[in-house]
Amino acid sequence: MNFKNFSFGKYSNRWLTGAAAVAVVFGMTANLQTVQAQKIVTVVLSEEPEGLDGCNANRSTVGRVAKQNIVETLTAIDPKDGAITPRLATSWTKMSENTWRFELRKGVSFHDGAPFNAETAAKAISRTMDSKLDCETRTKSFGDIKLTTKVVGSHTLDISVNKPAPILPTRMGVVSLSSPNTPLDKLVLNPIGTGPYKFDKWTPGQEIILTRFDGYWGKKPVVEGARYIWRSESTVRAAMVKVGEADIAPNIAVQDATDPTMDFSYPNSETTRLRIDVTRPPLNDKRVRLALNYAFDRDALRGSILSKDIEHATQIVVPSINGHNPALKVRAYDPAKARKLIAEAKAAGVPVDKEIVIIGRTNIYPNGTEAMEAMMAMFQSVGLNVKLRMMEVGSWLKYLTKPYDANRGAILLQAQHDNNNGDAVFSIFNKYACGGAQSSTCDKPMDALISKAATQSGVQRRDAWREVNRIIYEDLAADVWMYHMVGYSRVGSRINFTPSISTNSELHLEEMTFK
Amino acid sequence: MAKFLGTRVLHSGIALIGLILAVFFLVRLTGDPTDLYLPIDASLETRKEFAHKHGFDRSAVEQFLVFLKDVSQGDLGYSLRKQRPAMELVLEAYPTTLRLAGVAMTLSIALAIVVGSIAAYRPGGVFDRISSMASLAGASAPDFWIAITGILLFAVTFRWLPTSGVGGIEYWVLPIVVLMLRPFGLMVQVVRASMLGALSSAYVKTARAKGVGESAIIFVHALRNAGLSVITVAGDLTVGLINGAVIVETVFGWPGVGKLMIDSVIQRDFPTVQAAVMVTAMAIFLLNIVIDLLYVALDPRIRHQ
Numbered sequence: 001m002n003f004k005n006f007s008f009g010k011y012s013n014r015w016l017t018g019a020a021a022v023a024v025v026f027g028m029t030a031n032l033q034t035v036q037a038q039k040i041v042t043v044v045l046s047e048e049p050e051g052l053d054g055c056n057a058n059r060s061t062v063g064r065v066a067k068q069n070i071v072e073t074l075t076a077i078d079p080k081d082g083a084i085t086p087r088l089a090t091s092w093t094k095m096s097e098n099t100w101r102f103e104l105r106k107g108v109s110f111h112d113g114a115p116f117n118a119e120t121a122a123k124a125i126s127r128t129m130d131s132k133l134d135c136e137t138r139t140k141s142f143g144d145i146k147l148t149t150k151v152v153g154s155h156t157l158d159i160s161v162n163k164p165a166p167i168l169p170t171r172m173g174v175v176s177l178s179s180p181n182t183p184l185d186k187l188v189l190n191p192i193g194t195g196p197y198k199f200d201k202w203t204p205g206q207e208i209i210l211t212r213f214d215g216y217w218g219k220k221p222v223v224e225g226a227r228y229i230w231r232s233e234s235t236v237r238a239a240m241v242k243v244g245e246a247d248i249a250p251n252i253a254v255q256d257a258t259d260p261t262m263d264f265s266y267p268n269s270e271t272t273r274l275r276i277d278v279t280r281p282p283l284n285d286k287r288v289r290l291a292l293n294y295a296f297d298r299d300a301l302r303g304s305i306l307s308k309d310i311e312h313a314t315q316i317v318v319p320s321i322n323g324h325n326p327a328l329k330v331r332a333y334d335p336a337k338a339r340k341l342i343a344e345a346k347a348a349g350v351p352v353d354k355e356i357v358i359i360g361r362t363n364i365y366p367n368g369t370e371a372m373e374a375m376m377a378m379f380q381s382v383g384l385n386v387k388l389r390m391m392e393v394g395s396w397l398k399y400l401t402k403p404y405d406a407n408r409g410a411i412l413l414q415a416q417h418d419n420n421n422g423d424a425v426f427s428i429f430n431k432y433a434c435g436g437a438q439s440s441t442c443d444k445p446m447d448a449l450i451s452k453a454a455t456q457s458g459v460q461r462r463d464a465w466r467e468v469n470r471i472i473y474e475d476l477a478a479d480v481w482m483y484h485m486v487g488y489s490r491v492g493s494r495i496n497f498t499p500s501i502s503t504n505s506e507l508h509l510e511e512m513t514f515k
Numbered sequence: 516m517a518k519f520l521g522t523r524v525l526h527s528g529i530a531l532i533g534l535i536l537a538v539f540f541l542v543r544l545t546g547d548p549t550d551l552y553l554p555i556d557a558s559l560e561t562r563k564e565f566a567h568k569h570g571f572d573r574s575a576v577e578q579f580l581v582f583l584k585d586v587s588q589g590d591l592g593y594s595l596r597k598q599r600p601a602m603e604l605v606l607e608a609y610p611t612t613l614r615l616a617g618v619a620m621t622l623s624i625a626l627a628i629v630v631g632s633i634a635a636y637r638p639g640g641v642f643d644r645i646s647s648m649a650s651l652a653g654a655s656a657p658d659f660w661i662a663i664t665g666i667l668l669f670a671v672t673f674r675w676l677p678t679s680g681v682g683g684i685e686y687w688v689l690p691i692v693v694l695m696l697r698p699f700g701l702m703v704q705v706v707r708a709s710m711l712g713a714l715s716s717a718y719v720k721t722a723r724a725k726g727v728g729e730s731a732i733i734f735v736h737a738l739r740n741a742g743l744s745v746i747t748v749a750g751d752l753t754v755g756l757i758n759g760a761v762i763v764e765t766v767f768g769w770p771g772v773g774k775l776m777i778d779s780v781i782q783r784d785f786p787t788v789q790a791a792v793m794v795t796a797m798a799i800f801l802l803n804i805v806i807d808l809l810y811v812a813l814d815p816r817i818r819h820q
Contacts, residue, residue, distance in 0.1 A: 050596050050597060050598065051597070051598045053598075058554075059554070131564060134552070134553070134565060134568075136553075136554055139553050139554055139557040139558075139561045139565075140554035140556050140557060143557070143558040143560075143561065144558060144560065186598075187598050189598065189599075204604075204607055204770065205607070205608065205611070205770020206680075206681060206770060229680065229768065230768065231679055231766075231768045232765045232766070232768075232774075233663070233765065233766050235663050235666070235667070236663075236666060236678055236679050236766060236767075236768070239666055239667065239670060239671045239678045240678050240679070242671055243670060243671055243674060243678060245677060245678055245680075392781070393551065393781075394545065394546055394548070394550065394551055394783060395546070397550035397551070397555070398546075398550075400555065401550065401555075401559070401562070402559055403559075426556075430556050430558075437556070437557070437558050437559050438555075438556070
C-alpha cells in the first residue's frame with residue numbers, strides 16, 4: 001500500500017454500503033430478540049434479586065418475582081383499601097385474645113407435589129419464624145412477636161401469638177408459605193410454593209424464568225411464563241419497554257416517564273419526612289419545630305425536582321392504611337409565621353442560632369439530595385442555622401437506629417418509610433414509641449395509647465391510631481412532613497396491566513392479560 | 516528467563532498478601548454491615564442477634580483469625596447478600612469482564628496503530644487533524660453519557676441494535692464501542708507521537724535510501740521501535756479494564772466483576788470484596804508479567820540486560 005496516494009474518498013461508498021448492511025442485519029437480529037408473539041412476559045427490574053426464598057418475599061427485590069406468583073400467603077391485602085382477603089386461607093375466626101383459627105383451602109398442592117394442609121402450613125410458618133434463617137418476614141414484620149401453630153384438623157390451623165393479636169389475619173398477609181421439602185437450615189435460590197407460577201431457571205447475572213403451574217388451585221392465568229431481567233439504569237429500563245425488548249418496567253425514574261401511553265404513576269406507599277430530634281436544642285422547642293414546618297414550601301418541590309403527582313403528607317401512613325387520619329391539614333407555607341415563632345423562642349431563651357444538621361441519604365429517592373439542598377435554603381432563609389450532610393446508606397443508618405450517639409447535635413434526618421401492610425401498627429411503634437428502634441420521641445401518654453391501639457380492633461383501633469397520628473402532628477410536631485410519594489411504571493403496548501400501591505413490592509403475573 | 520519470572524512471581528505474591536491484608540482491614544473500617552443486611556425496621560435485639568451470629572460483633576483481628584482458618588481449609592467466605600460462596604460469584608463474573616476487556620483492547624490497539632501511524636506519516640495533514648480531533652474527543656468523552664446516548668440513538672430511535680443485555684454479536688457493538696473510545700483515543704495520540712520520532716530517525720532515512728517500501732518502513736521498522744511506549748500505555752489501560760468496566764457493565768447489564776465489586780462494597784459484602792480483589796490482583800500481576808515479556812521480545816537491549 002502506498003500511503004502517499006492513500007485516500008478515504010474512493011473507499012467511502014463501499015464503507016457506507018457495508019455499514020448499512022451491518023446495521024440492517026443487526027436491526028433484524030435485534031428485533032428477533034423481542035418478546036412479541038409469545039405469551040411470555042418480560043419484566044425488567046432495577047436489580048437482580050439477592051435470593052428468592054419465600055421467607056424473604058417481603059423484600060421488594062424478591063417480592064416482585066416471588067410473592068403471590070411462586071409463593072402465596074394465607075391472606076392478602078387489597079391494595080385499594082387495605083382490606084384483608086382470602087388466599088390460601090378461606091376464612092378465619094378469633095378464638096381468644098392471642099389465638100386465631102384459620103380454615104385452609106382444600107385441593108391445593110405445592111409445585112413439587114407436596115399437599116398443602118394444616119401440617120405443611122405449620123411447617124412453613126415455623127421455618128419463616130426460625131431465627132437461624134434471618135428471614136426478612138420475621139425481622140421486618142414480627143420483631144419480638146412469636147408465632148406458634150397447632151394443627152386442629154387436616155385443613156384447620158390455630159395460630160397463636162405471645163401477645164394480644166387483634167390483626168393476626170393482616171399479619172399473615174406477609175408470611176409466604178414454602179413447600180415442606182424446603183431445607184430448614186438455609187435459604188434457597190429455587191423457591192417451591194403453591195402459586196400460579198413455578199420457578200424454572202436462574203442464570204446468575206442474566207435472567208430468572210418462571211413458568212405457569214398447571215396444577216394451580218385458582219383461575220388459570222393468561223400469561224404462560226415470565227422472564228425477569230435487570231438493568232440498573234432507569235433510562236435503559238424505559239428504553240427496553242419502548243422498543244419491545246421488555247413488557248414491563250415496574251420502577252422507572254420520573255424523568256424517564258415521558259410517554260403518557262405507556263407510563264403510569266401509582267402511590268407507592270412511601271412517605272417522606274425529616275425526622276426531628278426533639279431531644280436536642282433548639283429542636284426541643286415546639287416553636288422551632290413548627291417554624292421548620294412553616295418555612296418549608298412544599299409546592300416548590302412538587303413538579304420541579306420531585307414528581308408532580310406526589311401528595312402532601314401529614315402523617316407516616318398513606319390514606320389506604322388503617323389509622324390514617326384524614327382530619328389533619330397540611331401546614332401552609334408561611335415564612336413570616338416561621339420567623340415569628342423563632343423570635344418567640346429566642347425571646348424565651350431557646351438557642352435558635354445553634355447549628356442544626358440535616359443528615360441526608362444519597363439515592364434515598366430520585367433527586368433526594370436536591371430536595372435537601374432546597375429545604376436547607378428555605379430553613380436558612382427564616383434565620384435558622386442549618387447545614388446539610390449527605391451520607392451513604394451505611395453511615396446514615398447509624399443516625400436512623402438506636403442506640404443514638406450521645407454526643408449528637410441537633411439533627412433533622414432525611415427519612416422515607418414504606419407501609420403497604422394494611423395497618424398503622426407496622427409504622428407507629430417503631431417510629432414514635434419510647435421503645436421504638438427508630439423513635440426520637442418519648443411521650444408517655446402517647447405511648448400508653450400506642451400500646452392500647454395495638455390490642456384493639458375494628459373502629460376502636462382505627463380511631464386510636466388516628467388519635468396517635470394527631471398527637472404526633474399537632475401536639476408534638478415531631479417531623480417536617482414532606483410527601484406521600486409515587487412510583488412510575490412503564491407498561492408495554494401488548495400488555496393490560498395497571499400498577500397499584502402493591503407494585504412497589506409485588507408484581508402479580510396472574511393480573512396481566514394481552515391486548 | 517526462569518530467574519526473571521521467578522522474581523516477578525515472588526514480588527507479585529508478596530504484594531498480593533499485602534493487598535489482601537489491607538483490603539481485609541480497610542473494608543471492616545467502613546463499619547458493621549448488620550444494618551445493611553437487615554430491614555430498616557428490624558429491632559435492636561434482632562440486630563444484635565444477627566451481628567453475633569455472623570461474627571460482626573467481634574474485633575477485626577478476631578475476624579481475621581477466623582478468615583485465616585477458613586482460607587487454610589479452602590474456604591474464601593460466603594456471600595450473605597447473594598447466599599453463595601464468594602469465590603464462585605467472582606469466578607462466574609470474571610469471564611464477562613475479561614471478554615469485554617480483551618475484545619475492546621484488541622480492537623483499540625489495532626485501530627490505534629493504523630490510525631496513529633497514518634496520522635504520523637503526514638503530520639499536519641487532513642487525516643492527522645481529523646484523527647487528532649476524533650481521538651481527543653474519544654479520550655475525553657464521559658463513557659456514561661456515550662453509553663446512554665448510544666442506546667437512545669441506535670436502539671430506540673433507529674432500532675438497529677438491542678438496548679442492552681448479553682447475546683449475539685449485535686449485543687457487543689454498543690458496549691465495545693463505548694469501552695474502546697477512551698483507550699483508542701489515548702493510544703492514537705501515543706502511537707502518533709512515537710511514530711513521529713521513529714519516522715524522522717536516521718535508520719528510517721537509511722531504509723528509504725536503500726529503497727525499502729513505505730508500508731514496510733512504517734509497520735516493520737518504525738512501529739517496532741515505537742511499540743514500547745504503546746505497550747506501556749496499552750498495559751495500563753488494560754489494567755483499568757480488567758478491574759471491571761463498571762459503567763458498561765452497569766448500563767448494558769453485563770454481569771462482570773466491576774459491578775459485582777461495586778455492589779459488594781456498597782452492601783459491605785466483605786467476603787465478595789476480598790475474593791474479587793484477590794482474583795483481580797492476580798489477573799493484573801499476570802498481565803504485568805506478560806507486558807514485561809513483551810518488552811523483552813521487542814527490545815533486544817532489555818533481553819541482554
